[in-house]
Amino acid sequence: MLTALHPAIHPDSVLAKVCQVCPLITSKGQELPRHVSLHVMDAITQLPIATTALLVAIDNGNDAFKGAIMHATLPQLVTRRVVTAYAPAKTIRVGEGITSYQVNGSERFWIGDEAINTQQSEGLPVGFTTERLPDERFQSYIVACLVEVLLEAGYEPAGYDLYTSFGIPNEEMTLHGARPDVTSALRLLHHTPFAIERADEHGQVTSWTIRLVELSPYPQSFGTFSAWYYTVDGKPITTTVVRHVTLDIGGGQCHDCAVDLDPRSDGRVKLRMSANLLGEGTIVMARAARDAIRAAHPGIHLSDAEAQQVLLTRTVVVGGHRLAADDIVEEVIAARGQHILTRMLPLVQEVRNFLMFTGGGSALLESTLREMVLPTRATHEYLFVPRELTPVLNVIGGYMLALASAGRMGKLLASPRHSISIEMK
Amino acid sequence: MMSTNAISLRNIPAEVATIAEAIAQQTGLSLTDVYRLALASGVLVEATKITPDREGTYAGLDGAYLARALRRHLGSAIDLLLAYGEHPASSMLAYPPSTRVAGSEDAPPLMPDEEPDTDPLFDSSLGDDLESLGIGLGLSER
Numbered sequence: 001m002l003t004a005l006h007p008a009i010h011p012d013s014v015l016a017k018v019c020q021v022c023p024l025i026t027s028k029g030q031e032l033p034r035h036v037s038l039h040v041m042d043a044i045t046q047l048p049i050a051t052t053a054l055l056v057a058i059d060n061g062n063d064a065f066k067g068a069i070m071h072a073t074l075p076q077l078v079t080r081r082v083v084t085a086y087a088p089a090k091t092i093r094v095g096e097g098i099t100s101y102q103v104n105g106s107e108r109f110w111i112g113d114e115a116i117n118t119q120q121s122e123g124l125p126v127g128f129t130t131e132r133l134p135d136e137r138f139q140s141y142i143v144a145c146l147v148e149v150l151l152e153a154g155y156e157p158a159g160y161d162l163y164t165s166f167g168i169p170n171e172e173m174t175l176h177g178a179r180p181d182v183t184s185a186l187r188l189l190h191h192t193p194f195a196i197e198r199a200d201e202h203g204q205v206t207s208w209t210i211r212l213v214e215l216s217p218y219p220q221s222f223g224t225f226s227a228w229y230y231t232v233d234g235k236p237i238t239t240t241v242v243r244h245v246t247l248d249i250g251g252g253q254c255h256d257c258a259v260d261l262d263p264r265s266d267g268r269v270k271l272r273m274s275a276n277l278l279g280e281g282t283i284v285m286a287r288a289a290r291d292a293i294r295a296a297h298p299g300i301h302l303s304d305a306e307a308q309q310v311l312l313t314r315t316v317v318v319g320g321h322r323l324a325a326d327d328i329v330e331e332v333i334a335a336r337g338q339h340i341l342t343r344m345l346p347l348v349q350e351v352r353n354f355l356m357f358t359g360g361g362s363a364l365l366e367s368t369l370r371e372m373v374l375p376t377r378a379t380h381e382y383l384f385v386p387r388e389l390t391p392v393l394n395v396i397g398g399y400m401l402a403l404a405s406a407g408r409m410g411k412l413l414a415s416p417r418h419s420i421s422i423e424m425k
Numbered sequence: 426m427m428s429t430n431a432i433s434l435r436n437i438p439a440e441v442a443t444i445a446e447a448i449a450q451q452t453g454l455s456l457t458d459v460y461r462l463a464l465a466s467g468v469l470v471e472a473t474k475i476t477p478d479r480e481g482t483y484a485g486l487d488g489a490y491l492a493r494a495l496r497r498h499l500g501s502a503i504d505l506l507l508a509y510g511e512h513p514a515s516s517m518l519a520y521p522p523s524t525r526v527a528g529s530e531d532a533p534p535l536m537p538d539e540e541p542d543t544d545p546l547f548d549s550s551l552g553d554d555l556e557s558l559g560i561g562l563g564l565s566e567r
Contacts (some may be wrong), residue, residue, distance in 0.1 A: 173559070177560070195462075215563065234549075234552070272558075404561055405562070407545065408561065409563055412545075
């Protein structure tokens, strides 16, 4: 069913298509490409080797991994969010088990919600790419997440070469690509063959081999802008917006990403982007919630990931029971939310900006944010990304960025032509 | 399902072990992983050497399936053979000089089997914008 679009969303944009759950078909009637044929430098021989790589977008968020890939057979972009949590797997004696992974002979481990719900959940590094990727558990976690993305999109257990766009904090990018130290950290994943064994909840083991033959870093918040600004064909929309500011309230950090759209005499629009770290993201509220819970129940020690889940689910497990934590969550939003909002205030007050709010935190703070923008702005001057898309819009745009960079490096392979009609009601 | 039976491998030639150790050192993989990858590639190659059975399969694998699986494993080997003129069909593979890799007379073409992109699947606008913003460079390009 098609839903009415916000006036600030162009009907041809990728954002419009995903909002309306439309098939992602180009103007030539083709599904968005899934594969790129390219030559990559072999890590061992240092010679170019030919390969066909599957396109995947990653948004390496502090609170969660987000991945996007075209479905194996359907013209849909499939997204998957996996909470940043890791726990060594225990043997489940009775009942349904928990999906576990083993990467290149590592210990067996659980990820995401399953890891959080155990007593053994281990914190994975939070912060910048250089602080996170050297941790081997984190590398294992990322490739396990990629297996989940492939499964979700209907791919069979097999060996896959992946061409990935990789979302990193905005401030880690320069005009010449990712900072050198960030590039070095990303090389820990580049070309490394990962052999993954996945044991599902019934104990069924499947084997996967994943190799990231290319990583193309992009500033996370630029993904959201891309989904708003480009069509499925990769063309810019026609817009009167000349200054677009994305306010991305993520789990670990809060960023702004300002893009100036400068129309030129030849009809093209020149883009200029600046991005800043505004401060900590929802982790500020999560840690306050953790402290409040600990004050009320001294025996409960929540990890950062567990505390973020309290914000999202508004529940906490006490004495074996899952209890509502609405009061605590409302209190910390009221008390600590202001800390985040204060940092954004200058951008909100600058009424020449078009504002786009995204990230998991924008949903938590939406009512307060609306109170801030409503008095000074018309509907078409700001946009709250629909709640169900806030956690994944960066990575949806990231897929478009993967297409663009892969198309420059190799040859995108055509997906089937589609003949489809959409009934407008 | 992975086999859990441990198999002891004996009589591995010393030069093979030396190459495996060099690969492990250069790539950061464990020696076990290097041997595991080599075994996975090797059994597929060995499957091509035996006569197809009555069902026409190679060690139980359908020919088309085996060919697809092998392509991934042999792509780099074929490139190397072409680069050094050791490919059995080298004489049949004549490419115009303009498609050769710079710096190597006998090097393979970058994309021998592809036609020029006259009808791109994806508009270049986004790629051009990324280039001007310093985004979209892969690690291999740096």
